Amino acid sequence: MTSRRYRLLPETSRTSDLVECDEFTVVTGDGEIYTSFTIVRITHEATDARGAWTHLAEVTRITDGAVGKARLRIVARVIEESTVTMQFESE
């Protein structure tokens, strides 16, 4: 998915170049449920994206390895906000 808003990053780009920690936690359920993910690869850089997201990433859920896609807001190598759409639940 490459558009004016999302620029595909080269596969050689490293997660550690973009963020200090490759784990992040999404909070859902009215602030009740904390689910942690690990970034597999940051795939896209976003520009002027709705929601002020800065990057897209492939992620896995730490508890069970389910696969998803995350929108991330990365500021100064820190993930400030995140949302995840699951693509493949664990089997």
Next chain:
Amino acid sequence: MLRICIAGWNSTEADAAYSLLRDRPDVQVPPIRSTGAEVVEALRATPTDAVLFPTDWIDVARSIKKIVLPALDTPPSLVLMTHSPRLAIRARALSCGFDGAIDLSTDLEQLVMSLNRIANASIRLENDEDLQGLGIIPGLLARDLVFSDDDASLADLIATGVSDDAIARALGWNVQVLRNRIADLLAANGMTYRTQLAVAHASSARIPDFARPLAE
């Protein structure tokens, strides 16, 4: 006729419950008992269906339950009366052996109905829907939470009910670091919800759990 005993000295909860219930024709409620000794005396002298305790009498109620109630022919139900909807308070009462809790902010009919149902043992804190939804059971409150010293101060802050952003500011952490830490804490303690952690910590930090069987 529902026979009630209200305990509490200088308690807004006791005053509120008394003023609500004293004119009800279907409720018999003598004046507020202001000491534990007065409550014990009243229970020994008069058959009572339910004793209402304010939140700051939980420890007194626990002693009465343990020492006095077994000697009574028909022990009354112990009921927590509170203006607060906080689940942590109910969880504390549950771990101390209360049978039910009434919310003084509900209307009078609902209040009397709840009291009747608690006194008839048709509802108890153990089957309280809110507590069930959080998986709050005596066994959960009895067990030791897995904490490091740093995590204990984090859990203290979570138990106060403040937001992640506020906690992150207080501890000088990035909010994402904080959330990762909370997620680890939840996972380490086998919990699903933030409130579970808050309630379990708030309860276990302050009261020993009498739900756990005593060692032989």
